[in-house]
Amino acid sequence: xxxxxxxxxxxFVFRNENDYxxxxxxxxxxxKQDIINELISSELKGRGGAGFPTGLKWKLTSESKSEEKxxxxxxxxxxxxxxxxxxxxxxxxxxxLTAMAVCGHVIGAKKGFIYLRGEYKxxxxxxxxxxxxxxxxxxxxxxxxxIEIFMGSGAYICGEETALMESMEGKRGEPxxxxxxxxxxxxxxxxxxxxxxxxxxxxxxxxxxxxxxxxDLGVQYSRGTKLFSVSGDTPKPGIYELELGMSLQDFVYxxxxxxxxxxxxxxxxxxxxxxxxFKDAAIGFKGKLTGISLPxxxxxxxxxxxxxxFNVLDNYLEFFREESCGQCTPCxxxxxxxxxxIKAVKRGDKPASYLEKLMRLTETMQYTAKCGLGQxxxxxxxxxxxxxxxxxxx
Amino acid sequence: MNPTQSLIKDLAEKYGRKRExxxxxxxxVVKQEKYLSEYSMVEIxxxxxxxxxxxxxxxxxYSFLEAKKMGKYVIRVCRTITCAMKGKTQxxxxxxxxxxxxxxxxxxxxxxxxxxxxxxxxxHKAPAMLINDEVYTDLTPEKVREILxxxxxxxxx
Numbered sequence: 138x139x140x141x142x143x144x145x146x147x148x149f150v151f152r153n154e155n156d157y158x159x160x161x162x163x164x165x166x167x168x169k170q171d172i173i174n175e176l177i178s179s180e181l182k183g184r185g186g187a188g189f190p191t192g193l194k195w196k197l198t199s200e201s202k203s204e205e206k207x208x209x210x211x212x213x214x215x216x217x218x219x220x221x222x223x224x225x226x227x228x229x230x231x232x233x234l235t236a237m238a239v240c241g242h243v244i245g246a247k248k249g250f251i252y253l254r255g256e257y258k259x260x261x262x263x264x265x266x267x268x269x270x271x272x273x274x275x276x277x278x279x280x281x282x283x284i285e286i287f288m289g290s291g292a293y294i295c296g297e298e299t300a301l302m303e304s305m306e307g308k309r310g311e312p313x314x315x316x317x318x319x320x321x322x323x324x325x326x327x328x329x330x331x332x333x334x335x336x337x338x339x340x341x342x343x344x345x346x347x348x349x350x351x352x353d354l355g356v357q358y359s360r361g362t363k364l365f366s367v368s369g370d371t372p373k374p375g376i377y378e379l380e381l382g383m384s385l386q387d388f389v390y391x392x393x394x395x396x397x398x399x400x401x402x403x404x405x406x407x408x409x410x411x412x413x414x415f416k417d418a419a420i421g422f423k424g425k426l427t428g429i430s431l432p433x434x435x436x437x438x439x440x441x442x443x444x445x446x447f448n449v450l451d452n453y454l455e456f457f458r459e460e461s462c463g464q465c466t467p468c469x470x471x472x473x474x475x476x477x478x479i480k481a482v483k484r485g486d487k488p489a490s491y492l493e494k495l496m497r498l499t500e501t502m503q504y505t506a507k508c509g510l511g512q513x514x515x516x517x518x519x520x521x522x523x524x525x526x527x528x529x530x531x
Numbered sequence: 532m533n534p535t536q537s538l539i540k541d542l543a544e545k546y547g548r549k550r551e552x553x554x555x556x557x558x559x560v561v562k563q564e565k566y567l568s569e570y571s572m573v574e575i576x577x578x579x580x581x582x583x584x585x586x587x588x589x590x591x592x593y594s595f596l597e598a599k600k601m602g603k604y605v606i607r608v609c610r611t612i613t614c615a616m617k618g619k620t621q622x623x624x625x626x627x628x629x630x631x632x633x634x635x636x637x638x639x640x641x642x643x644x645x646x647x648x649x650x651x652x653x654x655h656k657a658p659a660m661l662i663n664d665e666v667y668t669d670l671t672p673e674k675v676r677e678i679l680x681x682x683x684x685x686x687x688x
Contacts, residue, residue, distance in 0.1 A: 217611045220652040255595040256651050258664040288558060291595035293649060307553030309592040325551070368613045368654035375655050405612070438613060438654070452612045456649055462592075 144391050145380035147354065147362040149342045150225060150232075150335070156345075157231040158274055161238060164344045165280065169243045173199065176340065179348035180360040185211060185296070185333030186403060186434030187509070188422045191340065194330055197320040199244040201328035206246035208237050209324060209331040213254045213301060215293040216404035217456060218436030221364040221376050222334035223257055229338060230267040234284060236337035238275065239344065240330050241282045249284040250324075252301050255291045293460035297508050298331045300462065311464045312508035335364055335435070356382030359421030363435055369401075370394050370441035385410055385418040388437065396441040399524070404436035405453040406513035409446070409520040446525035447483060453517050454479065461510060468511025471502040475518060482529060489530045492522055538563055539574050548579045553589060557596050565605075566597040594648065602637040602644040604682055607661040610647040613654035618671070622658050623647070625672035629679050643682075 164172065176192030183189045198206065210233055214222040225233065237249040253260065268284050275282055287305050289295050295304045299313035302324045323329020332340075339361060343351050351361045359381035368374045371392045389397050399411045402420065408431055410418050418429045440449065454476040463469045478495045481487040499515035506512045522529055532540070542559040546552040556579070560571050567590050576583035590596045597605075608614075608623055623645075627633060630643050637644040653659035656668035660675075667678055 214652055215650060217650040218613065218654050219650075220654060223652055254652075255593075256648075256661065259666055288555070290554065290558060290593035291648070292593050304554065305551060307550040307589065309589055366654065368657065369616065401612075440616075444616065448615075449612060452610075452615055456611060460649060 144383055144387055145354075147378045147380055149346075149362055150338050150364055150378055151228055154229045154231045154235075154341070157235045157341075160341065160345050161235045161274070161280075162278055164235075164239050165242055165278070169199065172239065172243050172344075175348045176343060179343045179351045180358075181336065181339055181343065181351065182359075182422055183333055184335035184339065184363060184434070186216065186406075186432065188432050191332065191336055194320060194332070195240060195243055197318075198328045198330045201321045203328050205248075205325075205327045206241075206244050207324045207327060207329040208240045208244070208246045208249040209298075209301070209305075209329055210237055210249065210251040210337055211296065211298065211301060211331055211333050212257065213252050213289050213296040214257075214334070215254060215296050215460075216406060216434050216436055217453070218368055218401065218404045218438045219366045219434055220368075221366050221435055223260065224376050225334050225338050225364075226251075226253075226257075226260055226264060230264055231271060232341040233334055233337045234267065234271045236332075236340045236344075237284060238271075238280060238282045239340070240332070240337075242280070244328070244330055246330070247281050247283065249282065250305065251284065251286045252289060252295070252305065253286050254289045254295075258288060261286060261288065292462075293456075294462045294508075294510055297510065300508070301331065302329070309462070311462045312510075314507070333434075354380045356380075356419075356421060358423070359430075363420075363433075365433075365435045365437050367392050367437045367439070369437075369439040370397065370444070371439045381421045383420055384416060385420065385431075386415040388420065389415055389439070392437070393439060394441055396443075397439050398442045398444065399440045399446070401436070401438040401440070401449070401517070402431045403433040403516075404438075405456055405517055406509070407431070407433060407436065408516050409449075409524065411524040414524075446521055446528045447479070450479060450518065450521045450529070451476070454514075457510065457514050465505075465507040465511065467502045467505040468507070468514070471498055471506070471511060472514060474498060475514065479522075479529060489526075492526065492529060496522060535560075535564065535568075535571050536574055539571065539578050543578045550579070550581060553579065553581075553586065554593075557586075557590050557593075561596055565601040565603070566599055568600075600637070600641075603642050604662050605644045605646065607646045607648040607651070609649070609651040609653070609657070609659045611650035611654075614651075614658040617657040619658040621672050622660070622670045622675050625675045626679065629676060643679075 173196045181191045292310045294300045295310040297312045300310040304310040319329045458472040461468045499518045503515040542556045546555040572586045573583045576586045658670045659668045
């Protein structure tokens with residue numbers, strides 16, 4: 138079929154950062170409220186997957202009263218199928234550092250951390266060099282802001298913001314109850330802004346070109362561009378910056394291998410969309426007026442007809458079972474039972490109707506699990522079992 | 532003072548003796564000794580003055596902080612979906628065949644350990660693996676044999 142629609146490619150995130158010193162100096166001279174208002178009007182939402190409005194996060198933290206505050210860059214990129222943050226930190230680190238410094242200035246923090254996942258330790262040396270050079274410039278312009286790297290040690294759950302803070306405090310990476318939120322009680326109980334790497338990189342674009350430029354891209358409720366990590370059965374895997382709001386059908390025209398059976402949007406904790414629903418699914422945050430709207434941290438995994446959806450689900454559940462922190466029962470026991478359950482159905486030890494029981498278990502997890510990990514297992518489970526039931530049984 | 536004690540003392544001097552310095556200290560010990568022995572965990576607890584059970588509880592939470600003695604080169608092959616689809620099983624067979632160890636084991640000479648790990652973030656160049664902190668991507672059985680041969684030729688322990 139002819140390519141009726143071209144995906145809207147963009148090139149902001151990886152555009153050169155040579156002017157970071159100018160952008161930093163220029164932005165620091167502005168009124169703090171003005172910077173916050175600009176971020177709010179850009180409608181930038183968190184690019185880690187949850188989609189919280191970035192300007193609002195900075196505003197709330199700036200209003201929290203405390204002598205000590207922190208800025209954290211979340212580089213614990215662990216969602217299966219995501220690899221964009223690694224690329225940002227290796228190609229345009231100064232954008233991220235600049236954004237952290239501006240954030241520190243706005244909220245009143247003098248200290249920033251980059252929580253870098255253990256799997257990306259090879260980035261540490263180069264990143265430290267960039268930090269040293271950045272600090273030198275901060276000294277020159279008399280900006281009191283320090284940044285250091287905190288290394289993770291291989292735990293997916295530490296990408297959850299409060300688990301990450303627990304980990305930085307030297308504890309098991311177990312998510313906290315919310316509220317209170319990090320905007321008032323973050324790292325060491327102090328008000329903290331924690332943003333995904335990509336979110337910070339987008340704020341640089343906004344500081345440089347203004348909110349309108351960003352707002353004009355994308356669609357209603359899903360403004361701007363987003364990096365997509367494309368992998369699986371595709372002739373061109375890699376990282377692509379695209380405007381939000383595209384239909385999955387258009388995405389598959391561009392990236393599919395002509396035999397795409399389903400696409401997993403948002404990694405193992407996201408949704409699997411089968412071919413027949415491609416044209417109804419749009420990539421963006423909730424609130425879009427038509428069709429199914431799928432928020433995403435940018436993980437797009439394509440599967441062609443040679444893939445068994447049972448194997449895919451089995452792989453995800455193995456992943457969740459191992460990465461569940463074990464703190465709350467619905468997630469700890471739920472992940473184990475789901476995995477045992479689908480295997481039992483496949484072997485024929487349990488009837489096909491047992492799948493419905495497992496679906497109800499994922500619903501329970503959705504309502505009762507403490508954090509996003511346990512709550513989102515239902516997404517992939519119900520979308521895979523719901524759309525490919527026969528593959529689970531036979 | 533034995534080597535472990537002085538290592539821990541040095542790390543505590545470098546990072547600090549507060550609870551929030553625990554992870555860097557644990558990582559420092561693993562880097563040097565390749566794992567966290569019970570002895571080193573007790574010593575860390577003593578050094579920063581927290582219960583040993585807290586150190587143990589924290590350390591065992593993280594998959595890169597091994598509580599079992601590892602080889603000089605720890606091979607971690609990604610087992611998550613894209614790598615699984617793109618042939619990580621063949622890669623693992625090739626490694627097992629070459630090193631004569633199974634997943635979770637260490638070669639008798641203490642040089643190599645083989646582990647599976649969750650998503651390494653190289654799905655567009657799958658399958659991928661880490662050898663210590665070094666990344667290897669687009670693996671095939673041939674490629675992995677070449678990589679391992681190069682490691683095997685490196686000077687002995």
